[in-house]
Amino acid sequence: MTATIVPxxxxxEAAPARRTARPIPATRLVKVELRKMFNTRSxxxxxxxxxxxxxxxxxxxxxxGLNSDVTYQNFVRxxxxxxxxxxxxxxxxxxxxxxxxxxxxxxxxxxPSRGRVIGAKAIATLLVGLGxxxxxxxxxxxxxxAGSALAGVDTAWDISxxxxxxxxxxxxxxxxxxxxxGVVLRNSAAAIVGYFVASLVMPGILxxxxxxxxxxxxxxxxxxxxxTQVALLDGATNTxxxxxxxxxxxxxxxxxPLVVGLLSLRRSEVK
Amino acid sequence: MITVESLTRRYAGFTxxxxxxxxxxxxxxxxxxxxxxxxxxxxxxxxxGLTAPTxxxxxxxxxxxxxxxxxxxxxxxxxxxxxxxxxxxxREILTTAADTMGLPRRRVDEMLELVSLxxxxxxxxxxxxxxxxRQRLGIATALLGDPRVLILDEPANGLDPAGIRWMRDLLTxxxxxxxxxxxxxxxxxxIEVIADDLVVIGNxxxxxxxxxxxxxxxxxxxxxxxxxxDLAHALEQAGIPSTLxxxxxxxxxxxxxxxxxxxxxxxxxxxxxxxxxxxxxEDMFLSLTADTxxxxxxx
Numbered sequence: 001m002t003a004t005i006v007p008x009x010x011x012x013e014a015a016p017a018r019r020t021a022r023p024i025p026a027t028r029l030v031k032v033e034l035r036k037m038f039n040t041r042s043x044x045x046x047x048x049x050x051x052x053x054x055x056x057x058x059x060x061x062x063x064x065g066l067n068s069d070v071t072y073q074n075f076v077r078x079x080x081x082x083x084x085x086x087x088x089x090x091x092x093x094x095x096x097x098x099x100x101x102x103x104x105x106x107x108x109x110x111x112p113s114r115g116r117v118i119g120a121k122a123i124a125t126l127l128v129g130l131g132x133x134x135x136x137x138x139x140x141x142x143x144x145x146a147g148s149a150l151a152g153v154d155t156a157w158d159i160s161x162x163x164x165x166x167x168x169x170x171x172x173x174x175x176x177x178x179x180x181x182g183v184v185l186r187n188s189a190a191a192i193v194g195y196f197v198a199s200l201v202m203p204g205i206l207x208x209x210x211x212x213x214x215x216x217x218x219x220x221x222x223x224x225x226x227x228t229q230v231a232l233l234d235g236a237t238n239t240x241x242x243x244x245x246x247x248x249x250x251x252x253x254x255x256x257p258l259v260v261g262l263l264s265l266r267r268s269e270v271k
Numbered sequence: 272m273i274t275v276e277s278l279t280r281r282y283a284g285f286t287x288x289x290x291x292x293x294x295x296x297x298x299x300x301x302x303x304x305x306x307x308x309x310x311x312x313x314x315x316x317x318x319x320g321l322t323a324p325t326x327x328x329x330x331x332x333x334x335x336x337x338x339x340x341x342x343x344x345x346x347x348x349x350x351x352x353x354x355x356x357x358x359x360x361x362r363e364i365l366t367t368a369a370d371t372m373g374l375p376r377r378r379v380d381e382m383l384e385l386v387s388l389x390x391x392x393x394x395x396x397x398x399x400x401x402x403x404x405r406q407r408l409g410i411a412t413a414l415l416g417d418p419r420v421l422i423l424d425e426p427a428n429g430l431d432p433a434g435i436r437w438m439r440d441l442l443t444x445x446x447x448x449x450x451x452x453x454x455x456x457x458x459x460x461x462i463e464v465i466a467d468d469l470v471v472i473g474n475x476x477x478x479x480x481x482x483x484x485x486x487x488x489x490x491x492x493x494x495x496x497x498x499x500x501d502l503a504h505a506l507e508q509a510g511i512p513s514t515l516x517x518x519x520x521x522x523x524x525x526x527x528x529x530x531x532x533x534x535x536x537x538x539x540x541x542x543x544x545x546x547x548x549x550x551x552x553e554d555m556f557l558s559l560t561a562d563t564x565x566x567x568x569x570x
Contacts, residue, residue: 021339021340021341021344021345022340022341023340023341024340024341024371024372024373028370028371028373029371031370032367032370032371035366035367035370036367039359039360039363039366039367040356040358040359041358041359041396042358043358097356101355101356101357101358102351102353102354102355102356103354103355103356103359103364104354105321105350105351105354106348106354106355106364106368106412107371108320108321109319109320109321109336109342109343109346109348109350110342110343110368110371110372111342111371112319112320112336112337112339112342113337267323269316269321269322269323270316270321270322271316271321
């Protein structure tokens with residue numbers, strides 16, 4: 001009797017051949033995270049504002065600057081200035097959007113390993129930083145050539161390799177700080193406010209403290225994030241001690257917050 | 272198949288999910304019911320790894336969700352249609368998901384068509400979407416990877432009547448092809464129409480689980496007679512407690528056959544005798560979760 005029972009049509013489909021699903025490769029995650037950084041309205045406009053503000057900033061040097069200002073260093077700094085403000089915000093939003101906009105509900109169900117997602121975001125952020133800095137150097141070069149021709153002075157290429165690397169590092173450290181803030185706070189508004197407090201308000205307070213308390217003056221370069229950033233931008237991080245200072249501020253402001261943030265992020269609920 | 276075993280999730284001071292176990296079988300739509308705050312969404316979040324359980328396990332076809340190599344291809348998830356980046360277009364949200372799963376881009380167009388979002392709507396940013404449109408987008412995301420398991424939290428919320436009908440057909444079709452559907456809803460009528468199995472949760476605990484027929488049959492009998500008072504009296508004489516409703520119907524937990532027999536013996540003509548499923552799921556739901564209702568509704 002059982003022999004006559006025809007299995008319902010659904011059973012063949014009910015037990016589908018087990019898919020040989022392969023793990024999602026890291027390169028794909030990085031590509032997706034890169035796309036996500038710029039396919040939102042805020043991301044799109046931040047990219048546009050970098051593209052618009054950098055040439056304007058370099059151009060203003062051309063119009064307003066003195067002949068003696070026409071150097072490669074100045075042009076790169078001018079075109080890079082808008083980036084140094086916007087890049088950390090891009091880094092912040094790359095992380096916090098998942099929580100503030102709640103898109104993490106989809107992201108972390110498609111990729112349950114939160115460490116992999118955050119890692120992909122970090123790599124995507126790094127790539128954006130390197131890309132943007134290359135643009136700053138290119139725009140600076142164009143400005144320098146045009147500027148020296150207009151002013152009738154010799155074209156000055158006054159950026160050494162060491163200085164160039166420090167300028168790149170300056171932007172990457174800024175982004176890393178934004179990223180770490182994003183991981184710790186996981187809230188767009190709080191992280192952006194935190195970023196501006198740490199880069200605009202705190203340096204003033206620490207400088208004041210160094211003035212009135214002499215014991216703090218020696219300590220400041222070791223704990224003041226802004227202090228080592230300025231040194232990088234000026235290409236003035238040269239001695240072992242200066243690099244150690246950078247390492248110290250990076251540890252305090254980036255590495256420790258990042259580790260604390262990652263530990264809580266991995267266990268926290270995504271709501 | 273979804274298997275939940277002794278799942279518990281405690282927060283500081285209260286237990287959201289308390290030792291919950293059930294299975295959602297392939298080829299069936301399992302309705303997941305409970306009052307607000309009963310633990311439905313927490314249970315579903317634990318299933319997909321967004322919330323860590325305090326103890327117990329939830330597995331999809333025997334594997335923890337977090338261990339699935341590419342979960343989007345095996346499990347379609349929609350927990351909250353509003354949880355989308357408001358600054359992204361509908362199409363971008365689907366494209367990002369398709370890219371993550373490694374699917375061809377044409378899947379995006381197929382899904383948009385399936386959930387009836389027009390190309391113009393797909394180009395708009397989600398902040399401008401109505402709840403129903405977000406719901407459709409969420410369903411499109413869930414179905415994108417052609418999964419065999421669906422976990423949907425309140426998917427009918429905000430859908431228009433045609434959308435609700437469409438969703439019902441979609442889910443029954445999905446289950447009839449051997450898919451597993453776990454569906455939470457507070458739209459009891461929807462669940463009653465669509466679900467094959469029911470799991471009822473109240474205060475974090477399972478209060479009932481089984482096939483819809485079983486559970487609704489347990490809801491008892493409704494009888495009418497030209498003299499309801501006599502009928503109620505006769506039932507009481509026979510040791511069957513009953514309640515006399517103001518509309519003249521008599522309700523009891525006994526099954527219809529017994530009520531009919533009592534009426535016959537007592538010589539009371541019945542004008543109606545049936546399982547009380549007409550009142551159905553709502554009554555069952557309210558009586559099962561009576562202790563946990565905020566309003567303290569008596570069943």
